[in-house]
Amino acid sequence: xxxxxLHLPTLSVQEGDNSxxxxxxxxxxxxxxxxxxxxxxxxxxxxxxxxxxMDKRQGQRVTVLLNKTVKHLSLQIAATQPGDSAVYFCAxxxxxxxxxxxxxxxxxxxxxx
Amino acid sequence: ETGVTQSPTHLIKTRxxxxxxxxxxxxxxxxxxWYQQALGQGPQFIFQYYREEExxxxxxxxxxxxxxxxxxxxxxxxxxxELDDSALYLCASRPTGSNTGExxxxxxxxxxxx
Numbered sequence: 001x002x003x004x005x006l007h008l009p010t011l012s013v014q015e016g017d018n019s020x021x022x023x024x025x026x027x028x029x030x031x032x033x034x035x036x037x038x039x040x041x042x043x044x045x046x047x048x049x050x051x052x053x054m055d056k057r058q059g060q061r062v063t064v065l066l067n068k069t070v071k072h073l074s075l076q077i078a079a080t081q082p083g084d085s086a087v088y089f090c091a092x093x094x095x096x097x098x099x100x101x102x103x104x105x106x107x108x109x110x111x112x113x
Numbered sequence: 114e115t116g117v118t119q120s121p122t123h124l125i126k127t128r129x130x131x132x133x134x135x136x137x138x139x140x141x142x143x144x145x146x147w148y149q150q151a152l153g154q155g156p157q158f159i160f161q162y163y164r165e166e167e168x169x170x171x172x173x174x175x176x177x178x179x180x181x182x183x184x185x186x187x188x189x190x191x192x193x194x195e196l197d198d199s200a201l202y203l204c205a206s207r208p209t210g211s212n213t214g215e216x217x218x219x220x221x222x223x224x225x226x227x
Binding site for chain 2: 101102
């Protein structure tokens with residue numbers, strides 16, 4: 001969830017563990033969601049997307065789950081590696097428009113070797 | 114590599130000055146958008162250009178303006194800089210005809226306003 005001030009929500013895991021990053025979205029009209037990864041000093045990088053007609057989508061080592069009833073997304077990363085350390089953002093869109101996403105505040109994932 | 118390059122990477126300005134940030138995207142990416150990312154926050158949408166026309170704008174004042182050029186480059190201009198304008202400014206592009214919302218981001222221009 002959100003936290004006040006400059007402190008991002010943080011998830012610390014051990015290398016090899018599975019990570020689950022959660023996101024609550026605000027607009028019930030949003031029907032397309034994207035997860036981005038932002039490493040230090042870089043721009044956000046696309047990880048995976050999901051449309052509202054699905055509740056689960058899998059990629060390489062990542063799975064996104066969507067619960068429209070409670071407006072909640074999660075990103076699961078299997079066998080987390082040190083290279084997964086980054087800030088993860090969920091972004092919500094209303095499709096059929098100009099694909100202008102609204103980004104959440106982000107969660108910092110720290111993977112300990 | 115996303116194929117999106119931004120310049121300058123870092124710059125320092127004083128309050129009241131003007132700044133121009135530049136972005137170059139890949140050939141075939143004719144949608145470009147600009148985002149402001151304050152420390153510890155997610156990117157906030159400023160505006161988007163498609164074929165050199167602005168076709169979306171976020172909650173930013175008119176002193177934030179932009180241009181897109183036929184050669185897939187674009188500019189963000191900010192006039193009358195304020196201290197709160199200090200942030201990372203990100204440029205992102207989308208391929209022509211894309212049916213996904215995937216954005217290709219540059220590494221950003223970090224602006225500090227003193």
